[in-house]
Amino acid sequence: MSDIKYGDILEPGDEETKAENERTVREGFWAKLRRTAAHIPFARDAVAAYYCATDRDTPLGARVVLYSALAYFIMPADLIPDIFLFVGFTDDLAVLTTALTMIRRNMRIEHYDRADRALTTLDTD
Secondary structure (H helix, E strand, O other): OOOOOHHHHHOOOOHHHHHHHHHHHHHHHHHHHHHHHHHOOOHHHHHHHHHHHOOOOOOHHHHHHHHHHHHHHHOOOOOOOHHHHHHHOHHHHHHHHHHHHHOHHHOOHHHHHHHHHHHHHHHHO
């Protein structure tokens, strides 16, 4: 995992990649979460990051970082395949943790409150 270049993942330079990451997250986030929530200890942070990314009050730079991290989580091809259950999500966790560290001042309690409500609803589906 030491070869990961987080800057390349979290801060894509071109507008096309930024737009693709946002589209990927908006279209695939909830389906991926439903399949994996029981297997990942960072589900709450992932959902809070989703709500922060979709919050109009979140600055554009922070939204780009979050959409990039969440797109990495959703995409089937990553460094450690997710089929290996918990171990397969370690790279996703590392990318998300780095993203949250980068934008920490933009995460609000409201994002976590919404995440808690969404995960409760997800558990009952």
